[in-house]
Amino acid sequence: MIMKKNVHVIQHTHWDFEWYFTSNESLVQLTYHMDEVFDALERGILDYYLLDGQLSIVEDYLEVVPEHRERFGALVKAGKLFIGPWYTQTDELIISGESIIRNLAIGIETADALGGVMRIGYLPDSFGQGKDMPKIYNGMDIQRTVFWRGVPNDKATQREFIWKSEDGSKVTALNIKNGYFVGGGLIYSDDATGLLETVEKDTTLPDIALPVGGDQRYVDYNLKERIDFYEKKLAGTGRTFVESHYPALFDEIEKSEVDLPVVEGEFISSSVSKIHRSIYSSRYDHKYMNDKIERRMIYQVEPLMTMADQLGISYKKALVDKVWKLLLRNHAHDSAGGCNSDKTNRIINNxxxxxxxxSYSIIDYLTRKISESREVVAPNDLLFFNTLPYKCKKQVQVQVSTKQKSFKLWLDGKEVLYQLNTQKAQYNGSIRRDESTYKKEDYYYISDLTVELTLPALDYLQLELEEIGATEASIIPVQKANKIENVYYELELKQGQCNLLNKKTDEALVNFLWVEDSGDEGDTYDYSPAHQDDHYQLDFSEAEVTVQKGPLKETMTLQGTWAIAKDLTARSQELRNQEIPYTLTITLAKNSKQVALHLLIDNQSDDHRMRLVVETGIAAQTSIADTPFGFAERPVVDPHLHEWEALGWREEPTAIFPMLHCVNLHQADKSVTLFSKGIKEYQIVGDDFSQIALTLFRSVGFLGRPDLIRRPGIASGNEFQYVPTPDSQLQQTLRFKVAIQLDSLFEPAQVMKDFQQYAISVPFYQIQELNRFTTTLKYFVSNPLRQAVTANELLDISDLNAVVFSSFNRSRNGEWLILRLYNPATNPVEAGVLNFPKEATVGFTNLEEHLLTTPSIQSAFALGTFKPGEIKTIAFRY
Structure with a gap:
């Protein structure tokens, strides 16, 4: 019996936003390419065309050719040209969940303004699929997805399936296993039988996809002719070919009475395609910047602008979107990965x-404007802004400018303890070539201090700074010592090793912290060991050690150099002919469970990888790492590690994994979590898999290399030419921020709250005119608001212990305040009640901010049960 197959021929282009070329260079191609698209669609040469699902390239095109906006929109409205839903085709594994939501929100909004969005999660080339995507898609009213890479062939045995998140969200998934370019054979090859065998493999439904397109590909003017040729060639086989598009294909798939298999989890397997499981450490400098700006936008800029809006300073949506668009352009899969030419990476960095x-200037402006617009403003008022919607007790680093060396801090008539870390004199008169002419009275003092505060939710706290005559300041002395401690830990440096004692359990972790260096003969896509490697463990035996012991924190600083190989040639000869200067600062705050590390490395070597290794004392079989809206559990050794080549996999499935902000090992009575600000890659190592290795950075010199140990065969990227990337050797000073936390239990919601406590800084502002350069905008004059700022209690979710704060901002239509919470655990939780300071109109929305319930006026809003991994968005207004 002949099985009928309807082959949906989908003409498209995959328009990499940037890669070995820049976005500027491809824009020239796109500007002329669209002439072909218009011509083909308007003359009926093509019936349909898919413009790669991302709106950033459309935005760039219409900026250059604005006169074609109506022409473009007419084709979209006619159902001939398909656009969206993304602003850029995001990476799913190292980009925050809120960034992914903004990407879709801006993409959908832009596409709808041009005639309509294709509501399909279309990511044909992203390097792996994140486990949270079905619930993100459903929250954006997307029920279908198309992708290529990462599906393990032992987990999904057919190309059509239901992809499900742990909260029950699900999308109909179509996996194009052979790539978005597989349909090129329709144009170039007469082997109709061979092509059909390829695209039909693992399909079970009568309707299948044949995507005809490729990277920055021209329009195939002979598509209809080639379809006719294939129809005739395969006459009598039950195969019919139809020029189509993905919405039509999914309509047919969903009409089928076949029960599709259900698949859960993330897709990061190299069983059917390269997945580049070590790209998470390429171009660390970019990943550090991305992480910093994401955190600032989500946890500071949007909440602070919302706070300011309630105080009479209007919310600037266009300004916020400008920053998001800059950031989202760097989230395209190649851009986020760092597998680009140097000229492209320079534009990404710009x-x-x-x-x-x-983003920094927004905070600068708003904190100043609010501070200077209070009803009573006095010199040396010091204001701290909590941009999180819950009360927060934490140590804050602050710089103040004073005329006198000594001062006191007061809160409501009570003196506030602070720790003075450093102080320097600064001249504020007119600068002259001869500094000996400077007058003593024209100097003031900049003091770096630590203060411990309890901050109200979404509000500011005001301290008064009182200057005290000419008294000498009590600066915490720097001393030679080898031990620091707080109520939780004692940390000692002994014979070059860091040893940590957990005071609560009396457990000692000997040599619990070191740096590993090894050769890297990979490329910007993948780490691969050097063919002639020399691998070593770096300790702190030659370091100069100093400590500062104050009432609020104790700090140990290690300064030294490590000797490593200068390059692969030196490494093959077992030479260690390059010194790498480093400074490691370890801080134990008085009441903190976190060992905070700040590491500076001045990299001067080529083709190597450096990792920070932490001994946990927990022999692990699986690791836990955070994802956009939850956690992923992964084996410490891939079950196919020793048979991957025999199975025909595309790269070695080394247990190198992505993380967003943290990685954890735990057992019944012990848990160790590593938090990071920018590090995105880890591996569990050691004889008993008790050590967490965070990849600090990889230093490599080519976009793609062939015949890697971990990835044999052709080079990734461009297989025909080496593309040198000397900038990706990262010969620069690199900054790494990590915190280590020991607990008795692993509690997912608490871990994410601890991350926010660690990673989100507190903006502050001092009323003073001694120093006009505390921030860039301080130099500009500024009027206070006409109506003085008064206390305006906005929201406090301090009592919601089972769920995690995700974001707080204004809705995109400006009508609502939007609060997002989620449950990162694998079990359902009762969230409790959201108490408002006054009656509010409130209801639930989806991620697209469309109301799911009828808003009602309430002062206490029941949040109900959060399913495992569930996200809930609350819209309210006073």
Whole structure:
């Protein structure tokens, strides 16, 4: 019996936003390419065309050719040209969940303004699929997805399936296992039988996809002719070919009465495609910047702008979107991965710098404007802003400028303890070439201090700074010592090793912290050991050690150099002919469970990988790492590690994994979590898999290399030419921030709250005119608001212990305040009641901010049960 197959021929282009070329260079191609698209669709040469599902390239095109906006929109409205839903085709594994939501929100909004969005989660080339995507898609009213990479062939045995998240969200998934370019054979080859065998493999339904397109591919003007040729060639086989598009294909798939298999989890397997499981450490400098700006936008800029809006300073949606768009352009899969040419990476870095400057300046402006617009403003008022919707007790680093060396801090008439870490004199008169002419009275003092505060939710706290005559300041002395401690830990440096004692359990972790260096003969896609490697463990035996012991924290600073190989040639000869200067600062805050590390490394070597290794004392079989809205559990050894080549896999399934902010090992009575600000890659190592190795950075010199130990065969990227990337050797000073936390239990919600406590800084502002350069905008003059700022209690979720704060901002239509919470655990939790300070109109929305319930006026809003991994969004207004 002949099995009928309807082959949906889908003409498309995959328009990499940037790669070995820049977005500027591809824009020239796109500008002329769209002439072909218009011509083909308007003359009926093509019936349909898919413009790669991302709106950033459309935005760029219409900026250059604005006169074609109506022409473009007419084709979208006619159902001929398919666009969206993304602003850029995001990476799913190292980009925050809120960033992914913003990407879809801006993409959908932009596409709808041009005639309509294709509501399909279309990511044909992202390097793996994140486990939270079905619930993100459902929250954006997307029920279908198309992707290529990462599906393990022992987990999903057919190409059509239901992909499900742990909260029950699900999408109909179509996996294009042979790539978005597989249909090129329709144009170039007359082997109809061979092509059909390829695209039909593992399909079970009568309707299948044949995507005809490729990277920055031109329009195939002979598509109809080639379809006719294949129809005739395969006459009598039950195969019919139809020029189609993905919405039509899914309509047919969903009409089928076949029960599709259900698949859960993430897809990061190399069983059918390269997945580049060590790309998470390529171009660490970019990943550090991305992480910093994401955290600032989500946890500071949006909440602070919402707070300011309630105080009479209007919410600037366009300004927020400008930063997001800069950031989202760096989230395209190649851009986020770092597998680009140097010229492209420089443009990516420039976007980071621009986003960094604008986002920081928003905080600068708003904290000053609020501070200077209070009803009573006095010199030396010191204001701290909590941009999180819950009360927060934490140590804050602050710089103050004073005329006198000594001062006191007061809160409601009570003196506030602070720790003075450093102080320096600064001249504020007119600068002159001869500094000996400077007058003593024209100097003031900049003091770096630590203060411990309890901050109200989404509000500011005001301290008064009182200057005290000419008394000498009590600066915490720097001393030679080898031990620091707090109520939880004692940390000692002994014979070059860091030893940690857990005071609560009396457990000692000997040599619990070191740095590993090894050769890296990989490329910007993948780590691969050097063919002639020399691998070593770096300790702190030659370090100069100093400590500061104050009432709020104790700090140990290690300064030294490590000797490593200069390059692969030196490494093959077992030479260690390059010194790498480093500074490691370890901080134990008085009441903190976190051992905070700040490491600076001045990298001067090529082709190597450095990792921070932490001994946990927990022999592990699986690791836990955070994902956009939850956690993923992964084996410490891939079950196919020793048979992958025999199975025909595309790269070695080394247990190197992505993380967003933290990784954890735990057993029944012990848990160790590592938090990071920018590190995105880890591996569990050691004889008993008790050590967490965080990849600090990889230093490599080519976009793609062939015949890697971990990835044999052709080079990734461009297989025909070496593309040198000397900038990706990262010969620069690199900054790493990590915290280590020991607990008795692993509690997912508490871990994410601990991360926020660690990673989110507290903006502050001092009323003073001694120093006009505390921030960039301080130099500009500024009027206070016409109406003085008064206390305006906004929201406090301090009592919601079972769920995690995700975001707080204004809705995109400006009508609501939007609060998002989620349950990162694998079990359902009762969230409790959201108490408002006054009556509010409130209801639930989806992630797209469309109301799911009828809003009602309430002062206490029951949040109900959160299913495992569930996200809930609450819209309210006073």
């Amino acid at each position: 976007r980071f710098v621009e986003a960094d400057q604008i």
